[in-house]
Amino acid sequence: xxxxLDKTDGPARLGRVFTDHGVFHTPAFMPVGTxxxxxxIQPRELEEIGAEIILGNTYHLYLRPGTEILExxxxxxxxxxxxxxxxxxxxxxxxxxxxxxxxxxEEGVQFRSHLDGSTHFFTPExxxxxQRSIGSDIMMVLDECTPYPSTFEYAKRSGELTLRWAExxxxxxxxxxxxxxxxxxxxxxxxxxxxxxxxxxxxxGLVGLEFDGYAIGGLAVGxxxxxxxxxxxxxxxxxxxxxxxxxxxVGTPENLLEAIERGIDMFDCVMPTxxxxxxxxxxxxxxxxxxxxxxxxxxxxxDAKCGCYTCQSFSRAYVSHLFRAKEILGLQLATIHNxxxxxxxxxxARHAIACGEFAQWKKQRLFNQEExxxxx
Amino acid sequence: xxxxLDKTDGPARLGRVFTDHGVFHTPAFMPVGTxxxxxxIQPRELEEIGAEIILGNTYHLYLRPGTEILExxxxxxxxxxxxxxxxxxxxxxxxxxxxxxxxxxEEGVQFRSHLDGSTHFFTPExxxxxQRSIGSDIMMVLDECTPYPSTFEYAKRSGELTLRWAExxxxxxxxxxxxxxxxxxxxxxxxxxxxxxxxxxxxxGLVGLEFDGYAIGGLAVGxxxxxxxxxxxxxxxxxxxxxxxxxxxVGTPENLLEAIERGIDMFDCVMPTxxxxxxxxxxxxxxxxxxxxxxxxxxxxxDAKCGCYTCQSFSRAYVSHLFRAKEILGLQLATIHNxxxxxxxxxxARHAIACGEFAQWKKQRLFNQEExxxxx
Numbered sequence: 001x002x003x004x005l006d007k008t009d010g011p012a013r014l015g016r017v018f019t020d021h022g023v024f025h026t027p028a029f030m031p032v033g034t035x036x037x038x039x040x041i042q043p044r045e046l047e048e049i050g051a052e053i054i055l056g057n058t059y060h061l062y063l064r065p066g067t068e069i070l071e072x073x074x075x076x077x078x079x080x081x082x083x084x085x086x087x088x089x090x091x092x093x094x095x096x097x098x099x100x101x102x103x104x105x106e107e108g109v110q111f112r113s114h115l116d117g118s119t120h121f122f123t124p125e126x127x128x129x130x131q132r133s134i135g136s137d138i139m140m141v142l143d144e145c146t147p148y149p150s151t152f153e154y155a156k157r158s159g160e161l162t163l164r165w166a167e168x169x170x171x172x173x174x175x176x177x178x179x180x181x182x183x184x185x186x187x188x189x190x191x192x193x194x195x196x197x198x199x200x201x202x203x204x205g206l207v208g209l210e211f212d213g214y215a216i217g218g219l220a221v222g223x224x225x226x227x228x229x230x231x232x233x234x235x236x237x238x239x240x241x242x243x244x245x246x247x248x249x250v251g252t253p254e255n256l257l258e259a260i261e262r263g264i265d266m267f268d269c270v271m272p273t274x275x276x277x278x279x280x281x282x283x284x285x286x287x288x289x290x291x292x293x294x295x296x297x298x299x300x301x302x303d304a305k306c307g308c309y310t311c312q313s314f315s316r317a318y319v320s321h322l323f324r325a326k327e328i329l330g331l332q333l334a335t336i337h338n339x340x341x342x343x344x345x346x347x348x349a350r351h352a353i354a355c356g357e358f359a360q361w362k363k364q365r366l367f368n369q370e371e372x373x374x375x376x
Numbered sequence: 377x378x379x380x381l382d383k384t385d386g387p388a389r390l391g392r393v394f395t396d397h398g399v400f401h402t403p404a405f406m407p408v409g410t411x412x413x414x415x416x417i418q419p420r421e422l423e424e425i426g427a428e429i430i431l432g433n434t435y436h437l438y439l440r441p442g443t444e445i446l447e448x449x450x451x452x453x454x455x456x457x458x459x460x461x462x463x464x465x466x467x468x469x470x471x472x473x474x475x476x477x478x479x480x481x482e483e484g485v486q487f488r489s490h491l492d493g494s495t496h497f498f499t500p501e502x503x504x505x506x507q508r509s510i511g512s513d514i515m516m517v518l519d520e521c522t523p524y525p526s527t528f529e530y531a532k533r534s535g536e537l538t539l540r541w542a543e544x545x546x547x548x549x550x551x552x553x554x555x556x557x558x559x560x561x562x563x564x565x566x567x568x569x570x571x572x573x574x575x576x577x578x579x580x581g582l583v584g585l586e587f588d589g590y591a592i593g594g595l596a597v598g599x600x601x602x603x604x605x606x607x608x609x610x611x612x613x614x615x616x617x618x619x620x621x622x623x624x625x626v627g628t629p630e631n632l633l634e635a636i637e638r639g640i641d642m643f644d645c646v647m648p649t650x651x652x653x654x655x656x657x658x659x660x661x662x663x664x665x666x667x668x669x670x671x672x673x674x675x676x677x678x679d680a681k682c683g684c685y686t687c688q689s690f691s692r693a694y695v696s697h698l699f700r701a702k703e704i705l706g707l708q709l710a711t712i713h714n715x716x717x718x719x720x721x722x723x724x725a726r727h728a729i730a731c732g733e734f735a736q737w738k739k740q741r742l743f744n745q746e747e748x749x750x751x752x
Contacts, residue, residue: 040705309420321455322413328708
């Protein structure tokens, strides 16, 4: 994997990440493909809307279909038909949010499957092995996503454990190879809750280990937005210029633009897909709940400025009807549009950085959006 | 609407139906778009698999979104983005199968909505009006779908009522015009349960009224398959050569081929879409329940002979995984494949008729299919 930083505009960065499955342009938004599919959308449609990399969840893929079937298939790309880059998380986040009876120790974390209650054990080493079986282009280290709020003491111990785990992941990564004839990269994850001192400790520790890229985890977990932005800046000031920076699990369009302005290159979030399935549509002039009565006979497109299949082919009235009638097509069209909205946002952000006009563009973009959100 | 009979091969017919929204080739299978969408598939995908006409359900569309919104939209084609021909049923079938407290009289049928319990009244005249609002290319008369089994007496009275309603529909049809600048056609419906004498009475009565085409209703409602085939022959021997013939709500691939051999031109059925959503996939060598354990690590396509997106892009193992994981994409891929299977079946049937080899082709097709269905 190679990262080229093409341009900066203040801390905002325009770049390209080259993998054996092709290049993706940063700032990049990665649609979330939890169980080996981005929900309610086909790989060819993801390409159509401009997605260049998707995310897979190691926890889910490990439990189902399992590494044996993924290996027999020749890796996740061959299994799910997505030929471009894939990033996988380590599974740690889902262990802490979904599974039962988890028990964390120096060695790793024991948990029970949310599917059948069976007991499993994740270690820094075996999550690398699992991601080797998955064959993702970018793998993540095992971390503890420090809960918010945490005491300084808890966050410190948790951050230190995450750092030790990161080193063990890196060792396993260096002593193994990809299973399918292409190379994989490994990113470290900065933790430290909302304590600048701990974030600095974590970031500096990881930088010393020399990962292919660096993620910032443990944000957007309930802390005030301003604290999130502050932590991002604390981290990006330390992280090396020549490696991509990935803010995990974030966020709203506004969050993304604020984070780009603070030097973030990569994002993932379930918001566009999950909110879409709940009838919430993003538009360039605010968010719509498409089931609202006012859209029953609104024959305009969801977003007149959007070039996606949904907006080019159907009216708000039709999408509204599909949601009222509980039709699967409604979920499909909402997913296509919301992901297209996020991809377009990233494309425009990249263009603004290329032109050296990021701050100005961001202000205008957020202004347009807030204005009409109020009226709706 | 114009029907051209291009070739016959015994009673089997090859033809074309010309409408203001384009031509469709017969024998034709119409995917069912109950609530203004064929479930889990996009209009562009329906075109991709070769569908040339779809069906809409007047009962559902009348209740939701309702004729007011359909009229404001400029008709169903503009509302749902399907630019090719649409046929609508009259709503009668759903009144009898879905609604509550229905009360049938000479005037029409009163019923309660299955959605909110509200009371409505369908008459031969107002179902034509509703289909004018929908703007379907082919409209159907209001009929009573005679239940099976029925006594001769009941079937006789029911068939006579359906015939009187057909004439009233035709009168309303002739004294009104399409709302959107294109023409619409009206088909009569033969009833008569499994009584040849009643089928003949009904068919002869309708032929005297001169409809644009003729449907055969009240079959595949529980009667023995042989009785269904016999009734089809009784009807097609009477129905005029120069008008299309539509067998309503049928059926399995075998049913379709047997009916084509008896002179049927058009079909609709929820089987490919509904069964697909229940993990049952049609293939050229038998049906698969894709959730069966044997498919977990079967990396062949669903049907190696099929050219659809599902078969060209994914394995049985992946589709099986999607169903196990309850992913919407599984429903999408199964729907695309099953409808493609039906469209391919019709395409091959048309080719066989064109070559004068229908009987021989049909035998081989059904043989291939039965052989492997047993082993699976």
